[in-house]
Amino acid sequence: MTQPVVDVAVGVLIREDGRMLLGSRPQGKPYAGYWEFPGGKMEPGETVHDALKRELDEELGITLRRSVPWFVTEHRYEHAHVRLHFRRSKDFTGEPVAKEGQEFGYFSASERTPGLLLPVDLAIVARAELPDVFEERADQTVLSTAALRATVVRDRDARYVGARAETFDDVMKARAMDFDFVIVPKAAFEECVRGGEALLPVYVEGVPAAELDRWQEAGAHGVKP
Template sequence: MSESKPVISVVAGALMHADGSFMLGSRPAGKPYAGYWEFPGGKVEPGETPLAALVREFREEMGIEVSHATPWLTRTHHYEHASVHLRFFRIWAWQGTPQPHEGQSFAWQTPGHHSVTPMLPANDPVLRSLQLPDVLQISCVGECGRDHTLEVLAQRDNPGWVIVREPQKSREQLADFVAEVADIVHPKGGKLLVNTDPAWIKGWPVDGLHLSSQRLAALDERPPHLAWVGASAHSSAELARAAALGLDYALLGHVQPTASHPQQAALGWDGFARLLQDEIPLPVFAIGGLQAADLDTARQHGAHGIALMRGAWQ
């Protein structure tokens, strides 16, 4: 009987600039996969918390002091020599200038356009996650109005990512509205997803699909031929389902009471964070009763970002 591989607990961090660029580092000579590029970090020592290990590793590897970091993704990757349990953080503030204390190289990269190779295999899905925005905007024409929604989008230099969710519309009505949103969003570099039956969207000018929790439960595989697919989730089981299908993100909520769910028990931030305690390998957006000012709080509780419905169109 072959011996099982050891499981090594590791932290890794992405230094983040305000423009969305992030830092990668090359692995030093003498280590497995020497010369491959990765997010800097290292092993968690006995008795250390993941955050303490992150701070220590960045001090030792590049001589900076991490002052603001938030938990992000958790993944397990199986290499030939060991299985690595990776906790990823994003680092928003630090003191000092990164210096290669271990003979490595550093490179700032743009999401979706990394220029260094080869990449450590565990990092491919993480790099993709960095293409996601801080905020997802969800339409609610029934409350905010069609004209107001389109006017708000038209006034924004960067319309960001929009999820069209209009369950009251017929297929034809939804197709017309999606086309109107696409005409505004796409020329400005934004992305458009739609929350609807996957069978409806063939030929529509969309960048992806958002699944309700009911549609998520009914699927056996990720819908094919779509660049981006996400889903709504309300439990750890639904988050695990989204991860198992290889989806790109999940919305988790509701965090606070909302106008449409005033009587239902909200998760609160502590409940939201508890649902992310298990290994969640995909980015999760907090949703439900939130405003743009809640972004950093969401990140501190493990979210990639926030999703806004009514708050997106004020």
């Protein structure tokens, strides 16, 4: 029997020091004790931001002011098929309150949580440290569009692997290959996202850093001047 898809709003809340909020799943729920990003199921008619704002207030006592779309992915658990709508925010107030006996903390990607992370969140933690303005880095590999279309990369020595993309099909292939980001021309941005949500973190090429906020509101991870 096919499982219905459950839409879930997920928050990547980042403090000024770059650490992200993670918490444990409470007892009595599937994967109790595992750690994850905070969030919850979307209610009918809610936007992703509104659902995340409600969940953070109800579950943790955190007030979310602003968030921007990051990317959406799906994952099948034994108990559910979920569509995870990730949003990032640096604009929130309040310290998390453990209303259901959870543990919480702020962590960098290199720090270990007290318990295991949910499998779907392992790659997400690392991606959250990608800079908003693209940087050439020694710990990343970027494939050309032609290489993406012709090659399956099996060796992931680099911390981050990305590719240039020009179409939605390119982005689909990059996601299937478990890449961490794509770089798209400004003119191809709308083609490479759906409804303001990307399938992977997207850098928009040829855009100055001064326009970062505008493009993040539209669903980009960042810009590549």
